[in-house]
Amino acid sequence: MTTSPNSPTKELSTEQREELLKALKARFDKNIDRHKDLEWANVQAKLEAQTEKLWSLHEMERTGGEPDVVDYDNETGEFIFYDCSAESPKGRRSICYDREALESRKEHKPQNSAMEMAAAMGIELLTEEQYRELQELGKFDLKTSSWVKTPATIRELGGAIFCDRRYNTIFMYHNGAESYYGARGFRGWLRV
Structure with a gap:
């Protein structure tokens, strides 16, 4: 399945989804100082419920952004991801x-x-x-x-x-x- 930005469907294959979640979890665990007091299980549950957002994170990752959780919005219940690559993607x-x-x-x-x-x-x-x-x-x-x-x-x-x-x-x-x-x-x- 294609994941080009011009693709009409913004869905990942099962393999792509698993690879992305694995990469995001590894980055989350390695950089815990960026998101103290947040648990990966909660982040993953949100991601799995919003496939279009997961596709966007895949695009961030694919282009070298190394997205990671940097905040949690208590009012909306949303996790906030930023590109955290050392240099501009x-x-x-x-x-x-x-x-x-x-x-x-x-x-x-x-x-x-x-x-x-x-x-x-x-x-x-x-x-x-x-x-x-x-x-x-x-x-x-x-x-x-x-x-x-x-x-x-x-x-x-x-x-x-x-x-x-x-x-x-x-x-x-x-x-x-x-x-x-x-x-x-x-x-x-x-x-x-």
Whole structure:
């Protein structure tokens, strides 16, 4: 069964589902400091009940995001997953910010945009605030950078923002939304 972002069915085979759950559990157990007081059995039960969310996590994993539980929303009863790969996910680099930016390029167009990829995967880009929260859980993007959700006021003027960690400091920068670099991708998040 295909799991392409363009696939009309967003379902995993039994084997894919088992492999993903095994990988997520191993990451959960290895990084318990990211989700103290949460139990894997509760996370797994939620995942197994929401196959479309499981498919989105598979896409995060497939593109190098290494998703992990970073929080639990007591009001909604949802677990929150962020991409926790050390560097911006490899399968999501060399992309501009959104469709408008992609179409504005006259030549040397990237293959995709961050906003379109995230939508196809069923996830959202981290906001700057979420990116800073992630950095409290470890040291991420020491060599890469990640597009983050850009406020409309900046995007309307042609810009987009991205973040990284250098000199033990989290930086937020701006660029033209149409720009793209081999070391810039995006990090996403998902509620389950």
